[in-house]
Each structure stands twice: as structure tokens, then as C-alpha cells.
Amino acid sequence: MDRRTLLRTGFGAAIGAGLGLSPTTMAHSAPEAAAFGGDGPDLEELRRALSRPDYLLIPGQPRYEQLAPPFNRQFASVRPLAIVTPRSPADIAACVRWAVRNGVPITPRSGLGHNYAGFSTTGGLLLVLSLMTDVVWRDDARASAPVVGYSTGTMTKKAGTLLVEAGVTNGMLHPQLERGNIVLPTGRCSSVGVAGLVLGGGIGFSDKMAGLTCDRLVETRLIGADGEWITCSEKENADLFWAVRGGAGDNFGIHFDFTLDYDKYHGTVAFYRFSWSIDTAVDAAVALQRACADAFRDPRLHMRIGLGTSGTSAQQVRANASVTAIGQFYGSARELRDLLASALRLGTSSEQATNAASIRDVTLAEASELLNEDVAPAPFTGASAVLTEPLPGERIAAVRDHLLTWPGSSNPDGVDIALFALGGAVNDVAAEATAYVHRDALFIAQFNVNWSERDPASSLRVHREWLDGLTALVPSTRAYQNFPDPYLRDPQQAYYGRNYARLRAVKSAYDPSGVFGYAQGIAPQ
């Protein structure tokens, strides 16, 4: 095992073994000095190669200590050898060349490092792209852009393009989209980075109307394994362009910008937010899933169905358990009420009244603000499933019963089981047209358990065992690559299915020696 591989895999395996777990994660822990030999690699050489010396941060510096922990605090103990906050492609290229010369693993991080499995942590060189946050608008105002009419507005398709640098987060982008009536499918959580989102697919509350985030990509530029720039689009390096739309981050290079096309919507949408107690969980989840299945081809309806709970005692876990639905509909509140009538009839009279009152006609910008979510960094473990059929009532009942056995945590975000409804424009794209293969899904299911650093030390084991019990109730051979699960048995098959062989060929062409990658990454042929 070479030094790079040891740093990538050895320490992560050690962490898992200590817990009696066997993740395929690369929870890259801090390298021991011996791993680099002698005094270790020459960081001063790297510092001199950067456009500003203070872009290099080492342990003990306040900025290093602030940036090192990833969003998933389960991996907070993984300490990079050094962190660089590049400001330009030239800085990134200098880092890649230095890392290759010195045999040091290099890992990019955008946003706060949201990767579920800790894959944006490393014991080597961490590149935090938080200084690269320019957004450049190219509102081409195409005269030929087709306009589609809906009952409450008009959609101008492919109205223009924008370029986002790799450190841009949803939270930076959304206000700009809102000001311009722009429809660009992104996620809900403000601190998620656009880079990781687009490279792994990108689901959100406009995807049935406008496709996945990666479906809007027209060009991206990256620094490859030899430290050189690569531009990829339909016309240039088309094989790589195919692979980066769903192949997931850190497989082919470090992307420094993304050019995406967008639509413009003038009019109103209907926003809604429903909640029922756990007593109505089965009926509500069945009715909501049925509505999503009926609207599978209808690009207007967007929905996230949630089952969850929180609390530290069995009583609190029971009392806080609920089923929810949130989303937006490109139409009127009246039309939406008709579409969701069977769900709106469920629950107590007070639940019925509150749910019905939540439906309202709002502007796209208002809906975006209402749908926004800020989630605090915390330790969590997660898994996902790709579903082509609604979960039947008896499965929902089993999930509900399992939910009530959750051991609890002082983290108020608790347990979150989400069904993201898909269809529409997402599934109009062929499974082989991009690396994102799950084009037949009715739902992507996500299972997350959050706990707190204040909880007992055995939390990961306890919560993971509970999560495994939950996922056994919703079996799936497939998983969403943007919700990576370090415990999957055959992760690449689960994430990429029949597209994996082609991804391996592209990997061999652009990064044959594996400068980039992680335990579940794409292996060269």
C-alpha cells in the first residue's frame, strides 16, 4: 500500500474497526509524521507557489481550526496536514502539482463539506474553495427561447446562462435567483455547495420542471491530475462532460467553475406545508405518495414527504413523531387543493384546517424563501434508496413503528426520513445520456439520524444499528450518490448501475493513477 493509499484508507478503516464497524469510508484521519517520512513534505514550497502566502493554513492557526471540521461532525477528528483556500485556478493547479510531487492526497471541499460519508475530509491537503464565490450572469435574453404557458405564469425556457465559481453555496445563489425570477434547480439547504450538488445530480423543488442541477450544466472547467486546465462541454471533452453530470465530486479533478443555463418564470406558484401527528402517518404517507405517483409525468408538482421525530426519551420520541409534506406547485392554490384533496381530508379537524391554510399563492421568490432550510452542523449518519413505486401502507406502518424505537438524542434535528418526489423533466432524460442513472425513480428516499456531541460516546454504533434496522424495511439495490453511505456493500453499482463501466473508462482516460478519489470513488480500469 503506498503512502497516498494508506492516508486515504488505512486510518479510516482504523476508525471503523475501533467502533466494530466496517465502513468503506475514507474517514481520512490525521497522518502520522512517519507517513510522510523525515520532516514531511515541504509546505513552504507550496506556500511560495500560491498567489498569496496566507492562503496556506496549518494546524493551530485560528482559520485552520475554523475550516478543518466538516459539516458532518462525525468526521471532525480528521485533521488535514494543511488547508489551502485558493483564489484562482492557478492556485488550485499549484496545489495539485505539489500534492502529486509529494505523494500527498488532495481533496476539494465546497460549501461546508456536506458529504454524508466524510469524503471531503483528508489527512492530506484540503482545498477549501470558500474564496471562489463569483457569480457571473450571462443573460443572453435569447430571442428564440421558447415560452410555455401555465395557469398562473409563463416559463421562458433556457432564458440565459450564469457562471458560478466552485465555492458558491445555495445560500449565496438563491437571493440572486429570487431577484431575477430565475428557475435553476438547486437544493434546499443554504450551506450546501453548488459544486458537490451539481456533480452528484442535484434534486430540489424545481427539478420536475427544470431537471436536475446537473441537467442544466453547459460547461465546467477543472484542474486535472496533471495540474492542467480542462474545459468540458458537449463540444469539448464530451466524454468527461458526460461523466461529471452525476459521477459525483472528487473523481476527475478539481472544478473551479460551472456554467449553467436557466429558465425564467413570471407568475405565481402555490406553496404548501402540511403536518400530521404520527397517528395519521400511514394514511397521510399513502395519500401523499399516491398524489406524487399520479403526478409522475406532471412537471408542476414538487413534494418532499417526511417522517421524523426528535427527543431524548421514549415519551418525547412518541410525542414529536410526525409526518410532513412541503413543496411548491407551478399553478394555483385552488388547483393544488384539488390535486391533494385526499390528503387534506386526513387527520384531526385542527390538522385539516392548518394544512389547508398553509396552501397559498406566492411569487417564486417568496416560495424559495419559504422552502429554504438552515441545518446546523452535527454528527449524523445517513443512507438512501431509489424507489420506483410508492411504499405500501404496511411498509409505512413498519417504518412508523421502527421510528418509535429510536433511542433518542439531544440534537433537535433527530431522525429524518424523506421521500423526494421525482419524475417530469428529470426522467425525460435517458439513463445513459449522463452519468446520473436513476431516471426512472418516483422517489429518492433519504434516511438520516442526527445526534449531538453531548450524547454518549457510543452514539455512532447505536444510531447506525438503528438506521440499519430502518433501511432493511425499505430495501433498494440503488442509492443516490449525493447521499453517500459508507456502509454500502456495492456502492459503485448502487450509485451508477449500468453507467459504471463507462465511468471507469473516463476515469482511466483522465486520472489513471488516481490522484483524485476516495473509498467509494470511481476506480480506473
Ligand SMILES: Cc1cc2nc3c(=O)[nH]c(=O)nc-3n(C[C@H](O)[C@H](O)[C@H](O)COP(=O)(O)OP(=O)(O)OC[C@H]3O[C@@H](n4cnc5c(N)ncnc54)[C@H](O)[C@@H]3O)c2cc1C
Ligand atoms: C443538510 C443537507 C441538505 C442537503 N440537501 C440536498 C438537496 O436538497 N438536494 C440534493 O440533491 N442534495 C442535498 N444534499 C446532499 C448534497 O447535495 C451533497 O452532500 C453534496 O455533495 C454537497 O456538496 P458540497 O460541495 O456542499 O459538499 P462537499 O462535501 O464539499 O463535496 C462533496 C463531494 O464533492 C467533492 N467536491 C467538492 N467540491 C469540489 C470541486 N470543486 N471539484 C471537484 N470535487 C469537489 C468533495 O471532495 C466531496 O467528495 C444535502 C446535504 C446536506 C448535508
